[in-house]
Amino acid sequence: MKNQTKCWGILGALDREIALLRNQMQVESEEACLGTTFLSGTLCGQRVVVACCGIGKVNAAACTTYLIYAKGCDIIVNVGIAGGVGKGLKTLDVVISRELCFHDQDPVMLKYFPARQFFEADASLRALCCSVCSTSSALTGSWREGRIATGDRFVADSATRDAIVAAVAPDCVEMEGAAIAHVATAAGKPFLVIRSMSDCADDDASTTYDNFLERAADQSAGIILGMLQHAD
Numbered sequence: 001m002k003n004q005t006k007c008w009g010i011l012g013a014l015d016r017e018i019a020l021l022r023n024q025m026q027v028e029s030e031e032a033c034l035g036t037t038f039l040s041g042t043l044c045g046q047r048v049v050v051a052c053c054g055i056g057k058v059n060a061a062a063c064t065t066y067l068i069y070a071k072g073c074d075i076i077v078n079v080g081i082a083g084g085v086g087k088g089l090k091t092l093d094v095v096i097s098r099e100l101c102f103h104d105q106d107p108v109m110l111k112y113f114p115a116r117q118f119f120e121a122d123a124s125l126r127a128l129c130c131s132v133c134s135t136s137s138a139l140t141g142s143w144r145e146g147r148i149a150t151g152d153r154f155v156a157d158s159a160t161r162d163a164i165v166a167a168v169a170p171d172c173v174e175m176e177g178a179a180i181a182h183v184a185t186a187a188g189k190p191f192l193v194i195r196s197m198s199d200c201a202d203d204d205a206s207t208t209y210d211n212f213l214e215r216a217a218d219q220s221a222g223i224i225l226g227m228l229q230h231a232d
Contacts (some may be wrong), residue, residue: 009073083201086171122190146171151179
């Protein structure tokens with residue numbers, strides 16, 4: 001019997017990133033708010049609320065706050081795609097968040113709440129995700145735990161990529177994860193971010209992104225399905 005006393009809040013920035021989840025869940029109710037729709041129900045025997053938050057830090061933070069305080073979610077997971085910048089990362093490889101940061105944050109912000117540069121993901125969720133990835137036959141590429149950097153910019157040129165790597169040394173870059181981590185940390189909720197690489201955040205990123213978006217998005221969604229199946 002699955003533990004249905006806890007509710008998982010699952011966010012993707014794009015419709016495609018939650019399409020697999022939406023198609024498989026048993027939807028009990030829908031609520032339109034904040035420019036999107038929050039679907040409540042069960043998935044793999046677990047209570048879930050699933051939503052497409054939209055692209056960028058503000059959209060992600062707003063929807064995370066709503067999941068926690070309006071929908072009563074106990075666990076926050078963000079699934080989706082990213083640009084791989086870590087050594088050896090290729091398209092369709094997976095990064096599980098060990099920690100997240102903002103790559104466009106002015107240092108003065110570190111003096112104020114929450115006065116930190118990095119947000120550490122929940123150890124139990126990380127362990128569960130690693131277990132799923134290590135035993136899954138569905139992963140196309142390799143996987144690793146790593147640092148994810150977030151900013152309100154689609155990184156698609158080598159100069160920007162190199163500057164971000166020099167500043168915060170992430171494994172991948174995207175546009176929502178650290179904002180979700182920030183809200184979850186402030187609310188005292190465990191969180192995890194799962195990213196499949198759609199591109200390498202370089203001069204070819206726009207073309208590569210278009211070619212690998214759907215496969216990368218579905219792969220991330222498949223990982224959270226595995227986590228839900230094996231969670232207590």
